Structure formats: C-alpha cells, structure tokens
Amino acid sequence: MQFWVEVFLNNAAAWYLNYLLLSSVVFSAVLIVGRRGALSPVHENRMLRAAVMAVPLLATFRVASAHTHLDIPTGPQVASVAGPWGWTAIAVVMSSLVVGGGFVLGLVQRSYRERRRLKERRVVEGPLLRDLHGLVGHAPRRWPRITESPSIRAPVAIGAAEICVPRGISELIGRRGLRAVLIHELSHVERRDGFWTAAAYAFERLLLLQPLHRGIARRLRETGEFVADDRSVAACGSPEPLVQALVAFARVEGPGAGLSGFAPGSLLYRRVRRVLSRSSTTGSWVPLAATSYFLAVVALAWFTPSVAPACDCLLRFVRPLI
Structure with a gap:
C-alpha cells in the first residue's frame, strides 16, 4: 500500500508541476492573441478549447513518457520530485488539490441549487412548440427540448x-426578439458552450496554482456569447x-440567469456595443494561420523545462511490462 501511495x-x-509549466506558455500565448483581436470569436473559442484539452494531455504524456523505453525528446529536465524539496x-501540490477540490464541490453544489430552482419548469409542447420551431427558421441537427420556468428572467x-425560457417571454420581447434569443441559445446548445465553460471553471478552482485559468474561463464564456450573438444577428438580418x-x-x-448589468465594461454592455457597432467578426487571421500558430505554441511548450517523477521503484516495475 505504501508503495502505491508513494x-x-x-x-x-x-x-501538476509539468501542467503549470506547459499551461503558462500555452495559455499566455492564446490570451495574448485573443486580446489583440487577431482572431474572430469562433476561431478564438476553438483555440481556447484546444488549449484546455491539449495542456492536460501534454502533461500526462510527459509524465507517462518517463516510465517507458521511448526516447522522446523534451525540454531540459530542471528538477525531479525527489530529495528534501520533493x-x-x-x-504543496496535494494541499492545493484538496483546497481546489473543495472549491469544485462548491461549484457542483451551486449548480445543483440552480437545477433545483428550475425544477418547476414545464416542457413546451403542442402548437406553441411548433410556433417556436417555426421562429428559428431552420432545422438544427437535433431539436433541443424547450421548457419554460417562472423563476428565471432570461433564456x-x-x-x-434543453433551452429554458422565462414564462411569458413572448409578451416581454415579441416574436422578433423571441426568434433572436432562441437562435442565440440554440447556438450555445449545438456548440456545447455550457460544457466547455463549466470545464474551464472547474479547472480554475481545482488547479488553483495556475492564475491564467481565470482568463481562459472568462474568454471562453465571452467568445461563446459573441459567437451566439453573431449567429443570431446573421439569421435575423439586424441586431435590433x-x-x-x-x-x-x-x-x-x-x-438573474447569468446576465450582468449594463455597467461599462460588463459582458452585457460589451455584447450590445459590439453587435450595434457591427464590429469585425472575422478577425485578421485566417484559420490556417491560427492553427499554425497554436501548433507552434504547443511545440514550444513541449520543449519547456520539465519535472520528472521520482519513482525509480515504479520504473523497475513498469518498464519490463512495456
């Protein structure tokens, strides 16, 4: 037992230490490009998602490669989890994971409370459902379930x-507004924005020694909203x-249901200002350039200094099996 605990x-x-090194390079590069506005929201969102997936895989592969016969070139090994400092x-790592795990449990509990708050929602069926489908104007790959609830103020x-709308939404915003928000939320469902945003926030709380997670999670949410806004405006032909x-x-x-106020600098304020100003939705980089940039950043991160595990006993146990 002591062997496996060690x-x-x-x-x-x-x-964790390799993750911190790799993520510092990849996340910084992605956030810098996004801040300069070189990418369209859809391409920046894809790059952010790729970064969230790639960094844990790189860290796992880097640690796993230490237990094989494969001679995989990496960056210089600056340390090993051994000796007095090991x-x-x-x-430190285990303490941060325990604290981060507590934050993740809090996130899960908050999500559970939100679900309980929506337990009174009912499924929209019959003529009203057909009317809502007709408003969208196109058939998605799969129609989500549409529900309504009196406990929320925005879809x-x-x-x-599933898309949940406030009860009496058509009286509040009219048919044109209802079509716009349904297309907006349908974009979130089809692109699984909720999953990616939740994953980014979970990483932010669990791996709290990496402060760049906050920026990644924020930009994932913002670009997801921008992409959905662009799709809604394009389908309606007008931002109004x-x-x-x-x-x-x-x-x-x-x-509230996730909408912030109209204070300057808030997400809602920037969304409204962006669609009204018809700001560029294409960015100055073509997708090929964005993909090449991301692959170059990942390659650069791979050759950053590495930290090796200090389990010689595991090496002797595993290598004969590989």
Missing part, C-alpha cells in the same frame, strides 16, 4: 439538449431584435 503522490506532483513540493441553455431582448431581460426584476 507512486501516486510522486506522479501527481510531477504532473516532499515539500508534494505537500438559458441547460446541458446539451437581439439588443431589444437583452435590454428587456436586464430590466426585469428577479433572480
């Missing part, structure tokens, strides 16, 4: 197969229905 602690600490590093995508709906939702009293 194996786990050493490899977990090595993985157990200090393990203690919200729930999971990957979406803007009028957002303003109407912001004025409704009651518990």
Whole structure:
C-alpha cells in the first residue's frame, strides 16, 4: 500500500508541476492573441478549447513518457520530485488539490441549487412548440427540448439538449426578439458552450496554482456569447431584435440567469456595443494561420523545462511490462 501511495503522490506532483509549466506558455500565448483581436470569436473559442484539452494531455504524456523505453525528446529536465524539496513540493501540490477540490464541490453544489430552482419548469409542447420551431427558421441537427420556468428572467441553455425560457417571454420581447434569443441559445446548445465553460471553471478552482485559468474561463464564456450573438444577428438580418431582448431581460426584476448589468465594461454592455457597432467578426487571421500558430505554441511548450517523477521503484516495475 505504501508503495502505491508513494507512486501516486510522486506522479501527481510531477504532473501538476509539468501542467503549470506547459499551461503558462500555452495559455499566455492564446490570451495574448485573443486580446489583440487577431482572431474572430469562433476561431478564438476553438483555440481556447484546444488549449484546455491539449495542456492536460501534454502533461500526462510527459509524465507517462518517463516510465517507458521511448526516447522522446523534451525540454531540459530542471528538477525531479525527489530529495528534501520533493516532499515539500508534494505537500504543496496535494494541499492545493484538496483546497481546489473543495472549491469544485462548491461549484457542483451551486449548480445543483440552480437545477433545483428550475425544477418547476414545464416542457413546451403542442402548437406553441411548433410556433417556436417555426421562429428559428431552420432545422438544427437535433431539436433541443424547450421548457419554460417562472423563476428565471432570461433564456438559458441547460446541458446539451434543453433551452429554458422565462414564462411569458413572448409578451416581454415579441416574436422578433423571441426568434433572436432562441437562435442565440440554440447556438450555445449545438456548440456545447455550457460544457466547455463549466470545464474551464472547474479547472480554475481545482488547479488553483495556475492564475491564467481565470482568463481562459472568462474568454471562453465571452467568445461563446459573441459567437451566439453573431449567429443570431446573421439569421435575423439586424441586431435590433437581439439588443431589444437583452435590454428587456436586464430590466426585469428577479433572480438573474447569468446576465450582468449594463455597467461599462460588463459582458452585457460589451455584447450590445459590439453587435450595434457591427464590429469585425472575422478577425485578421485566417484559420490556417491560427492553427499554425497554436501548433507552434504547443511545440514550444513541449520543449519547456520539465519535472520528472521520482519513482525509480515504479520504473523497475513498469518498464519490463512495456
């Protein structure tokens, strides 16, 4: 038992330290490009998603490669989880994971409370459902379930197969506004924006030693909203229905559903200003340039200094099996 505990602690600490090194390079490069506005929202969102996936895989592959015969070139090994400082590093890493795990549980609990708050929602069926489908104007790959609830003030995508709207939404924003917000939320459902945003926030809380997670999670949410806004405006032919709906939702009293206020600098303020100004939605980089840039950043990150696990006992145990 002690053997496997030592194996786990050493490899977990090595993985976390490698993750910090790799993510610092990849996340910084992605955030810098996004801040300069070189990418369209859809391409920036894809790059952010790729970064969230690639960095854990790179860290895992880097630690796993230390337990094989494969001679895989990496960056210079600056440290090993061994010696007097090794157990200090393990203690710091494990403590941060325990604290981060508590934050993740809090995130899960908050999500559970939100679901309970929506338990009174009912499924929209019959002529009203056909009317809502007709408003969208096109058939998606799969129609999500549409529900309505009296406890929210703005539409919200729930999971990957449901859109919940406030009760009486058509009286509040009219048919044009309803079409705009349905297309907006349908974009969130089809692109699984909720999953990616939740994953980014979970990483931010669990791996709290990496402060760049906050920027990644924020940009994932922002670009997801921008992409959905662009799709809604393109389908409606004008930004006015979406803007009028957002303003109407912001004025409704009651518990929020993720919309911030109209204070300058807020996400809602920037969304409205962006669609009204018809700002560029294409960016100055073509997709090929964005993909090449991301691959170059990943290659550069791979050759950053590495931290090796210090489990010689595991090496002797695993290598004969490979």
